[in-house]
Amino acid sequence: xxxxxxxxxxxxxxxxxxxxAVATDDxxxxxxxxxxxxxxxxxxxxESDIVHSELREAPSNAAGNLTRAIEALADCQVALARRMDDxxxxxxxxxxxxxxxxxxxxxxxxxxxxxxxTLAELGMGLLDLT
Numbered sequence: 507x508x509x510x511x512x513x514x515x516x517x518x519x520x521x522x523x524x525x526x527a528v529a530t531d532d533x534x535x536x537x538x539x540x541x542x543x544x545x546x547x548x549x550x551x552x553e554s555d556i557v558h559s560e561l562r563e564a565p566s567n568a569a570g571n572l573t574r575a576i577e578a579l580a581d582c583q584v585a586l587a588r589r590m591d592d593x594x595x596x597x598x599x600x601x602x603x604x605x606x607x608x609x610x611x612x613x614x615x616x617x618x619x620x621x622x623x624t625l626a627e628l629g630m631g632l633l634d635l636t
Contacts (some may be wrong), residue, residue: 520628522554522621527582527603528613533561536608536616540587540594541572546579547613554621556614576601586616 528536529543537543543564550558565574572594579585585598590607598605610616 520625523634525582526584527579529587538588549617
């Protein structure tokens with residue numbers, strides 16, 4: 507007795523599943539703007555943990571052409587950069603990608619922060635963007 511509430515509803519903890527594209531020029535730090543990045547770090551989040559990371563080279567003619575960059579990230583559901591102007595936000599949203607501006611400097615830390623912020627918003631829910 508008294509043990510019924512130690513782990514109530516463990517299976518109902520909030521979870522995040524998504525592929526997150528982070529604008530970067532060096533693979534480590536988050537770029538100021540999403541468009542014109544040299545690379546996009548694509549991190550796969552499963553059950554709120556980063557399970558895979560890859561570095562995709564931006565399409566060679568993507569500088570200044572956000573649509574080309576977005577085509578290369580069609581499998582992603584979230585996009586992170588330090589700043590997101592209105593045009594970039596709108597273009598990403600039209601492609602079904604959630605734009606997020608982050609103050610976090612390092613790529614993996616920024617994705618971790620996205621997950622933690624999302625979990626805080628969800629409470630006991632599931633964000634499965636995949």
